[in-house]
Amino acid sequence: QVQLQESGPGLVKPSETLSLTCVVSGFSITSASYWGWIRQAPGKGLEWIGTVYHYGSTLYNPSLKSRVIISVDTSKSQFSLRLDSVTASDAAVYYCARGPALNSNWDSYFDYWGQGALVTVSS
């Protein structure tokens, strides 16, 4: 049973850095999978943030690319999200998810999701 669990501070101050970690269990993080972060701001739809492969290669949403770093730690079976210089518009529920690596072109849907982590941005 594949399980993903997000963790991290639920409150971040404006202009500071949001950091979240997703622990993967029941499935090898080094398998042919892409590991992604998706968020949903209050009253909004789903927004893809970025994806990492276990080798460490990444693909980011162009609109967030300048502020995002996604990394993977295979020894801990986890991957992480770092979002710099947050503003109120970054307040959202952040989901981590797994997608099968259909090919080497980053083509993937997301078949397993974490339960989500609510992040509030406030001083």
Added chain:
Amino acid sequence: EIVLTQSPGTLSLSPGERATLSCGASQSIRSNYLAWYQHRPGLAPRLLIYDASDRAAGIPDRFSGSGSGTDFTLTISRLEPEDSAVYYCQQYGSSPPTITFGQGTRLEI
């Protein structure tokens, strides 16, 4: 970047009826790499359909996907109250690669 436009914005139907949700792409999606998700409040999104028409594991056959190129449809037959949710389409077949979601269709039963 491929923009996905979903219609209608909200759909209100009765149990037992059929729902038809549309997802239009601003350009053709390579290999029909389009997925559909169900998102209920407080829960994680649930994959329903991938590759435009393949049902994900454990998804009832009441859910079906169709379409190709730029026009895709999710059909839910014999609606049940628990089908109330927001449904999103997602493309994963663009060049250069990127992932985008539609804005969602709210289905009320």
